[in-house]
Amino acid sequence: MSNTEKSSVIFGIYFGKVGFLTLVRELENHPHFNAGKGSVLTSDGTVEMEACIMDGRTKKCGAVSGLTTVVNAISLARLVMEKTPHIYLAFDGAEAFAREQGVETTDKSHFVTSENIERLKQAKEANRVQVSSASIVRCCDLHLATVKLITLPGSKSSSLILLSRDRSGSVSSHYQREIDYTQPIPKEPTKETTVADGDSQIGTVGCVAVDNQGNLASATSTGGLVNKMVGRIGDTPIIGAGTYANSLCAVSATGKGESIMRATVARDVAALMEYKGLSLEEAAAYVVGECASKGTAGLVAVSAKGEVTMQFNTTGMFRACATEDGYSEIAIWPSV
Amino acid sequence: MGGWAIAVHGGAGVDPNLPVERQEAAKQLLTRCLNIGISALRSSLPAIDVVELVVRELEADPYFNSGRGSALTTKGTVEMEASIMDGPGRRCGAVSGVTTVKSPVSLARLVMEKSPHSYLAFSGAEEFARQQGVETVDNEYFITEDNVGMLKLAKEANTILFDYRIPTHGLDTCSAAVDSPLVMNGLPISVYAPETVGCTVVDGKGRCAAATSTGGLMNKMTGRIGDSPLIGAGTYACELCGVSCTGEGEAIIRGTLARDVAAVMEYKGFGLQQAVDYVVKERLDQGKAGLIAVSKDGEVAFGYNCVGMFRGCATEDGFMEVGIWE
Numbered sequence: 001m002s003n004t005e006k007s008s009v010i011f012g013i014y015f016g017k018v019g020f021l022t023l024v025r026e027l028e029n030h031p032h033f034n035a036g037k038g039s040v041l042t043s044d045g046t047v048e049m050e051a052c053i054m055d056g057r058t059k060k061c062g063a064v065s066g067l068t069t070v071v072n073a074i075s076l077a078r079l080v081m082e083k084t085p086h087i088y089l090a091f092d093g094a095e096a097f098a099r100e101q102g103v104e105t106t107d108k109s110h111f112v113t114s115e116n117i118e119r120l121k122q123a124k125e126a127n128r129v130q131v132s133s134a135s136i137v138r139c140c141d142l143h144l145a146t147v148k149l150i151t152l153p154g155s156k157s158s159s160l161i162l163l164s165r166d167r168s169g170s171v172s173s174h175y176q177r178e179i180d181y182t183q184p185i186p187k188e189p190t191k192e193t194t195v196a197d198g199d200s201q202i203g204t205v206g207c208v209a210v211d212n213q214g215n216l217a218s219a220t221s222t223g224g225l226v227n228k229m230v231g232r233i234g235d236t237p238i239i240g241a242g243t244y245a246n247s248l249c250a251v252s253a254t255g256k257g258e259s260i261m262r263a264t265v266a267r268d269v270a271a272l273m274e275y276k277g278l279s280l281e282e283a284a285a286y287v288v289g290e291c292a293s294k295g296t297a298g299l300v301a302v303s304a305k306g307e308v309t310m311q312f313n314t315t316g317m318f319r320a321c322a323t324e325d326g327y328s329e330i331a332i333w334p335s336v
Numbered sequence: 337m338g339g340w341a342i343a344v345h346g347g348a349g350v351d352p353n354l355p356v357e358r359q360e361a362a363k364q365l366l367t368r369c370l371n372i373g374i375s376a377l378r379s380s381l382p383a384i385d386v387v388e389l390v391v392r393e394l395e396a397d398p399y400f401n402s403g404r405g406s407a408l409t410t411k412g413t414v415e416m417e418a419s420i421m422d423g424p425g426r427r428c429g430a431v432s433g434v435t436t437v438k439s440p441v442s443l444a445r446l447v448m449e450k451s452p453h454s455y456l457a458f459s460g461a462e463e464f465a466r467q468q469g470v471e472t473v474d475n476e477y478f479i480t481e482d483n484v485g486m487l488k489l490a491k492e493a494n495t496i497l498f499d500y501r502i503p504t505h506g507l508d509t510c511s512a513a514v515d516s517p518l519v520m521n522g523l524p525i526s527v528y529a530p531e532t533v534g535c536t537v538v539d540g541k542g543r544c545a546a547a548t549s550t551g552g553l554m555n556k557m558t559g560r561i562g563d564s565p566l567i568g569a570g571t572y573a574c575e576l577c578g579v580s581c582t583g584e585g586e587a588i589i590r591g592t593l594a595r596d597v598a599a600v601m602e603y604k605g606f607g608l609q610q611a612v613d614y615v616v617k618e619r620l621d622q623g624k625a626g627l628i629a630v631s632k633d634g635e636v637a638f639g640y641n642c643v644g645m646f647r648g649c650a651t652e653d654g655f656m657e658v659g660i661w662e
Contacts, residue, residue: 059590059621065561066458086553086560087586091433091458093559231460232453233432240568240592258454262426264568267592268599275603 024051024074024219027205035205036073039111039223041120042230047111049223050237051077056216056245056304063237066091069105070098074221077237079103088237111223123227204236206252206300208245212324214304216250218243218266225257235260240267248273249280251301255314259296263287269301284309339634339652340377340540344369344390346400347531348583348626349520350644350660359660361399366648366658369393373537374650383537383545383578384422384445391418391441391547394533398480400646402533403439406478406551408487409558414478416440416551417565419455420448423544423573423632430565433458436472437465441549444565446470455565478551490555493524518643520584520624523554525643532564534571534580538630540652544578546571546594553585563588568595576601577608579629583642587623591615597629607631612639 028036028051039047051073054061062081065088070076079101080089089097098105204222220243222236234257235242244251244266251266260266265287272283280303288297288311298312300319310319315333322328344366373390381389395403406414418440419430429448432455434440446468447456456464465472518525532550539545548571550564562585563570572579572594579594588594596619600611608631616627616639626640628647636649648658 061590063561084557085586086557086562087589088561088566089557089559090561091559093557096559097557229451229453229456229460230463231456231458233430233455233457234453238455238566238568239589240566240595244592258452261454261567262421262428264572264592264595267568267595271596271599272603275600 024205024207024221025072027207028072028074028221034223035221036071036223037111038113038116040226040228041112041116042224042232043120043124043227044230045112045117045120046230047108047223048228048230048232049073049111049221050233051219051221052237052239052243053077053081053219054217054239054243054245054250055081056218056247056250059246061087061239061243063088063239063243064090064094065233065237066231067094067098068108069095071104071106071110074219076101076103077219077221087239090233091231116226119226204242204254206243206254208250208252208300208302210250210302210304210306214247214306216245216247216302216304218245218250218252220252220254222254234258235265240264242266244270246270246274247304249283249301249303251284251299253297253299254317255292255297255312256295259293263291263293263297265292265297265299269299273303279303280305280307281309284311288313338540338542340538341630341634341636341649341651342370342373342377342386342390342535342537343580343628343630343636343638343649344373344394344533344535344647345580345582345626345628345638346394346533346646348640348645349525349531349624349642350646351525352518352643362646362660363648363658365394365397365399366646369535370648370650370656370658373535377537377539377652380540382541383539383543384420386537386539387535387545387547387578388420388441388445390535390537391420391533391549392439394535395439395441395549398482400533401531401551402549403551404478405480405483407531407554407556408479408483408551409560410487410491410555411558412479412484412487413558414475414551415556415558415560416478416549417561418444418547418549419565419567419571420444420547421545421567421571421573421578422448423575423578426574428454428567428571428573430455430567430571431457431461432561432565433559434461434465435475436462438471438473438477441547443468443470444547444549454567457561458559483554486554490523494555520642531585532570532582534564534582534628536573536578536580536628536630536636538578538632538634542632542634544573544576544630544632546573546578546580548580548582550582562586563593568592570594572598574598574602575632577611577629577631579627581625581627582645583625583640584623587620588625591619591621591623593619593625593627597627601631608633608635609637609639612637615639616641 049067050065052063062077206220208218241261253265269283272278298317308321320330376386398405416434417432421428429444534548536546548564569589579597624642626645628638650656
């Protein structure tokens, strides 16, 4: 089931680069999401974070993997882009670079939350790389698409909504009327679709944006998979897989990294627009519907024209968007 | 149409002043590897096995920048990376930051087949290698005397390049003053180690596969990841074709070069050579790189926009070619 934002999104979202980074950083700092503090744990109980950023106009990009002490992975990715001759640094080399650049670092334990220790325990008991879908909240992917939210009074709330869900899954928020946390009953009651979602990557955060000059950018940040092998790299830091931006569109994907990688999800949305002349929405629908295996992928994308689309073939995806004309939406489940 | 085809490369961006005997040695090695691939294909090995076999051979030989003979990091160590992709099912595996594994491409294959993941790096990849019992050697094994010298030159060259870049800013173009030397990855071509080896194969059943392996960039920062292990950048295979790229990693990553050869075939309906030409021309921006490709119909193609590429190819109908220059 794909979900598409309908109509009404015509104008670009204004954002400064600073605002854009700030949003991803805010998300990284919220323990609810699987990035920065709140990152899920490897099979050794450690945190290894990764992030990627790409600027559509110049196609400049930066990526990092295997971070253990850097507070904001996304900012380090940007520094790799701007201050090194390389695009991608990982593990010890990335940590050394972080120190050289003087970015904020902290003790490894900062990122480890008690909830994630519990998740790892469950995953190990179930002998799965990924957590099982016992909790519907956990089998969802999170994606926020917009920067406007943080500059508006409502922006904080949108983050707070997601934060304010307690462990039992019940939610209190100011936006109840806009958000339905109850999972819609599938037409064919095959509970197995949820199980398939258990393979999803949990709560990677991503952000795509277009400013009012049509400049695009994309950023994605994650802690990876629960109980992942030490050293595992997912789709997030890989240009063309989890993150991509050019002059036509910006895309950030989330889901099962291995599946997104082989389907080169983010690049393919752009490639379909470029080579086949599809619209943003058509391209995103094609990639989510035809290229990526069912139950494995979701994405948010914006075009240079200011269109926004948020699509997924998983049970749900945390997502939000806003456009300059005042339109905004925050949702988890398919809206149809 | 149909039939098997194979292409190999040993890096793009070759010093035009490379001594003739070195050129000959490179050609001999490429020919030897091609022949290994050809006999494997004649024995009906699947494409995925053939690319692994050929790249293993290239890794074992110190001539090219992969496995033994890998370029050195700024610390003088070797950090290798590789990836492999099987067209049917688009299964893939990749490794980075490997320091003791004799054949990184085979470890990438094991990641694809024996781990729940597609990409493992650094200590995690090394740990996995030990778990799988693959052959490991001391890091010294990979370091050649030639490369120790090259690293020294690269370090010197970096300083020089950096120094004379400064005054060019804000000045009128005085291009006569600098007879713009050939540069790859910011290094003079004489110092730049021809990068990366790769192999693409379509077998008699029309299955495509691709594999790429490298020591990366001479004088690279430790922890640097290039295009070679990245699916869609340095390596890609699908039902239509198999592609392996080489050259300036950062340009290849930005251009998602390997995937784009397949994408223009898939979405624009281009033929293989047309797709390769298009991608080299349109997708590399200012970057310098080259690539080899095979299609499910048994075609081979290559393209590059720099000085020379070590490459060889062969098809079932008896065509075989090994070359460096135009």
